[in-house]
Amino acid sequence: MTAPRERTVVVDGKALASTLRSEIQHEIARLVAAGHRPPCLAVVLVGDNPASMSYIKGKRRACERAGMTSREHDLPADATQEDVVDLVEALNRDASVDGILVQLPLPKPLDASAVIEAIDPAKDVDGLTTHNAGRLVAGLPGLRPCTPLGILAVLERHAVPIEGASAVVIGRSILVGKPISLLLLERNATVTICHSRTRDLAGVVREADILVAAAGSPRLVKGDWIRPGAAVIDLGVNIVDGVQHGDVDFDAALGVAGLLTPSRGGVGPLTITMLLRNTLEAYQTRHGLRS
Numbered sequence: 001m002t003a004p005r006e007r008t009v010v011v012d013g014k015a016l017a018s019t020l021r022s023e024i025q026h027e028i029a030r031l032v033a034a035g036h037r038p039p040c041l042a043v044v045l046v047g048d049n050p051a052s053m054s055y056i057k058g059k060r061r062a063c064e065r066a067g068m069t070s071r072e073h074d075l076p077a078d079a080t081q082e083d084v085v086d087l088v089e090a091l092n093r094d095a096s097v098d099g100i101l102v103q104l105p106l107p108k109p110l111d112a113s114a115v116i117e118a119i120d121p122a123k124d125v126d127g128l129t130t131h132n133a134g135r136l137v138a139g140l141p142g143l144r145p146c147t148p149l150g151i152l153a154v155l156e157r158h159a160v161p162i163e164g165a166s167a168v169v170i171g172r173s174i175l176v177g178k179p180i181s182l183l184l185l186e187r188n189a190t191v192t193i194c195h196s197r198t199r200d201l202a203g204v205v206r207e208a209d210i211l212v213a214a215a216g217s218p219r220l221v222k223g224d225w226i227r228p229g230a231a232v233i234d235l236g237v238n239i240v241d242g243v244q245h246g247d248v249d250f251d252a253a254l255g256v257a258g259l260l261t262p263s264r265g266g267v268g269p270l271t272i273t274m275l276l277r278n279t280l281e282a283y284q285t286r287h288g289l290r291s
């Protein structure tokens, strides 16, 4: 029997993002009032991927609203590896830049790993360099990827217990699956990472108190896979016939999950918020302003 739909808390990511962004905005206003320049994020876009252009627009707007400086560096789709790395290295040297984000994916045949590796780890606000990824594995402080930080913000704001919980992550990307698994482990969850070769995915998911679906497969997770009361975080942004679907069958999950993030307006707004927070953190660390 399915429980009433209202038993599921549907996360309003926009509202939570707005609360957290106003805290960041106040901190920046305080720094500026004390005579410091505002933090600056440099975004590198290679080519004209429409999804990337739309993401970047959202990042620019969020920076401006928070009182940060946002700089965009657009390179043509046929830019060489050397062109992109030279630009990143120039931004590394530029003392007026605090954070560098290279929008992914990069057009073929560019080597994204080599470009990311060129970013100064102190300005790596995506937390993707091997330096910062290694620090996460080692349990040392460092800049962490933004979407996983957004997921933690949702879980914390809704008081979802993490310690001792069974957490199942579907997906093993460097942007989401791997880092969120490590961050949940750091908070003492028992973490299982699933992927396309996992046997009996439904059976594994049924054990989850916390489910993170980052597979990029529309409505992969069915309602009867979800443990009643589980916290279900859906990172899927899949466009099918012009309609956006998550990795979770949202309608079927209503009434079963205890907490559910929608594909639209769920974790997305928090990812940008965490980018602002990382840029502020990189700025404060570089200027010796962290308490």
Ligand code: GUN
Residues within 6 Å of the ligand: 101, 102, 103, 104, 105, 126, 146, 147, 175
């Ligand atoms: N493309 C989609 N999501 C992201 C992200 O979080 N960071 C970067 N650099 N590119 C992305």
